[in-house]
Amino acid sequence: MIELLQWRIGDTRITCIPESCQSYPLKNIIPDANADRLEVHRSWLAPHFLEGQDGLLISVHGLLVESRGKRILVDTCIGPHMPGHENSIVFLKNLEAAGFSPGDIDVVMCTHLHFDHVGWNTTLIDGQWVPTFPNARYLYARREWDHWNNARDKGFAMTFAECVSPVMEAGLVDLIDMDHAITEEVRLLPTPGHTPGHVSVLIDSRGEQAIITGDMVFHPVQWAEVNWLTGGDGDRDQAVETRCRIRDRYADTGVLIIGTHFASPTAGYISKNGDEGYWFKV
Ligand SMILES: [Zn+2]
Secondary structure (H helix, E strand, O other): OOOOOEEEEOOEEEEEEEEEEEEEEHHHHOOOOOHHHHHHOHHHHOOOOEEOOOEEEEEEEEEEEEEOOEEEEEOOOOHHHOOOOHHHHHHHHHHHHOOOOHHHOOEEEOOOOOHHHHOOOEEEEOOEEEEOOOOOEEEEEHHHHHHHHHOOOOHHHOOHHHHHHHHHHOOOEEEEOOOOEOOOOEEEEEOOOOOOOOEEEEEEEOOEEEEEOHHHOOOOHHHHOOOOOOOOOOOHHHHHHHHHHHHHHHOOOOOEEEOOOEOOOOEEEEEEOHHHOEEEEO
């Protein structure tokens, strides 16, 4: 029996639904990273987020938010699309282990439309890609949809035709503003840069708050090194600006930060340590 990470924020409950976790060499994830700077942060990065000399641990998971009777699934992982990911059915098994079948999901919220966030939006049945969550409304930010729908080069949204547009064709998509409120406790935070319509999710209940990051930060080391960009950051200046804004706003506030690619324990707090700068406290 797998133990799923779970957090309570006021009246809401958030459950991590994992698909995979792997280590990648620093330079593969963050090409301009500096190995000496990584050493400076080793004491708080290891062992949760750093493996061996320079292996960044990267998790792929969805986050199920229960709020006001609604079951909101934030991001749907890579799914069965990429070579080496044939075992991604484990995501739906873990959802089942958390107590939910696909028919129980009310809302699927995609932080952005890159391949590792939309993979289980659809399932292949009789040669057709059909929505995996038949009773859900799928929420795409209008700006995000417009961007990738019009993009000739789909880039990291390379599974758009299999995972994103079939849901639109099935009539299950609502195109929303980037500050949309899903329930009274769950609303979106515009965090553009990684992609044009990228959003994070703010959970606010009974005086407690948490943020689901999406990819506005990919690895916790970027709270300390905000200028470190991943290969997926589309607009480099805006990605850094967004990361700085969120870091400055939420450091030392007690707001729980739940990373969309942060390895277990996945959640923690941005903290400022005087002149030594920022770090991530689990
Ligand atoms: Zn991602």
